[in-house]
Amino acid sequence: MTPAFDEGQLATGDGHRLWYAQYGNPQGLPLFWLHGGPGSGTSPRHAAVVDLACYRLVLADQRGCGRSQPAGALEDNHTDLLVDDIERLRRHLGVERMLLGGGSWGATLALAYAARHGDSLRGLVLRAPFLATPAEIGAFFDTPQCWQQFAPVAPVSALASGRLLPWLAGQLASADAHACRRIAGAWRRHEQALEGITGDLTAPPEESLVQRYRIQAHYLRYGCFLNPDVLLDALGALPAMPVAILHGEADRVCPPANAQRLQRCLPDSRLHRVAGAGHDPFHPAMAAALRQALDGFAAQGSFDGWGARHG
Structure with missing residues (x-):
């Protein structure tokens, strides 16, 4: 894998220090990718599906995860603070607007960020969305x-x-x-x-x-630390932006119905149901579909021609 061109620890001001790294083209299209879990931490394999000549990829370990410190800490660790951390990192890196993506819990967190900071986004990429319902x-x-x-x-x-x-x-x-x-x-x-x-x-x-x-x-x-209905209702107030949703047809962790429910809240989104794929983000069919979506966005600034539109 291509090494990071920048790596650091960002202090949150309440005792946490967040590890982050940037890969690819420093002048490229900013893509922040949020890891799943909650708790899993980032994987360098996430960069394998990104054209690093086109994108400035930002990976970060959430509070208590991976290389962030203190490891495994539960104090001052909840969703609102994770949203604050994304915004803090965006400002720290001098990024005006970004494409934000994530899988499973990462997709949930991307939606929570979008509900509060939609004006900072160029678009969303949501793999196997988890809606945190009971x-x-x-x-x-x-x-x-x-x-x-x-x-x-x-x-x-x-x-x-x-x-x-x-x-x-x-x-x-x-x-x-x-x-x-x-x-x-x-x-x-x-x-x-x-x-x-x-x-x-x-x-x-x-x-x-x-x-x-x-x-x-x-x-x-x-x-x-979410009310799923409130979160989905908030999506109706998002500024217009391209949204790609991917879900494996054989996913047994996050039900594929989540993707359909989410698309109903985002009528301009495009959905691709990935045949043969489950929840594994690195399944060959899922990785290929994600790469296709990202390549299309890099080329035209939208997901037009990819996936299926709502309705």
Whole structure:
């Protein structure tokens, strides 16, 4: 991968320091890409689908994630502050208007930013949007398959419907390092089962997994600090801008119906349902569709001719 041309830590003023890096063409079209999770951190693989001759790609680890400090911190860590951080980074880098994208939770966060700072955007790219509804969160945890993964690490009382997520959040926020590592391993196996991934050839270090799922449990426990209906209603007041939505037809983590619901709120958006792809952002078909969307935007400043229009 091409190395970053700029890398740093940005202080937020409340004890957090955000890692960021810029790749590609310093004079290119600014593209901020938001990682998923919540809690996952950035991956250099995100740059593989971007034409770095055309784009100035900005990646950043959200509060407590990846290389940001303090790692795994829950204090002063919620969605409104993450939106503030995106705006803080935009100003710090001297970017006037940007294309903003993200997958899953990253798409959620991009929408939350757009609702408050739409005038700073050239457009949105939203892969596998997660809408943070109680039904979505419940479907991730309240299943026999989920309980099977967590049964070796959780008491029977926690496996009852509606009780597992609060128990996991409490345990991951504790100081019991051994218990946290076991829970993080079970959570990763549950995610992989949903995504149809077998094996674990590139497992992150145990402590990184604990930090990831500590933050994810914290956000999911509180509905990601969002009201999904209020967020979707706010999209109707966005300034006109190009929007691309991509969703894998076989996604078992974020339901494909999310993309349709979102497109109804953004009538000028274009939607591409990616055949054969699930939730994996690096599935070949998904990566190809995303590259096509970004190449089209770089060429013409819109997603015209890509995907399907609403209605």
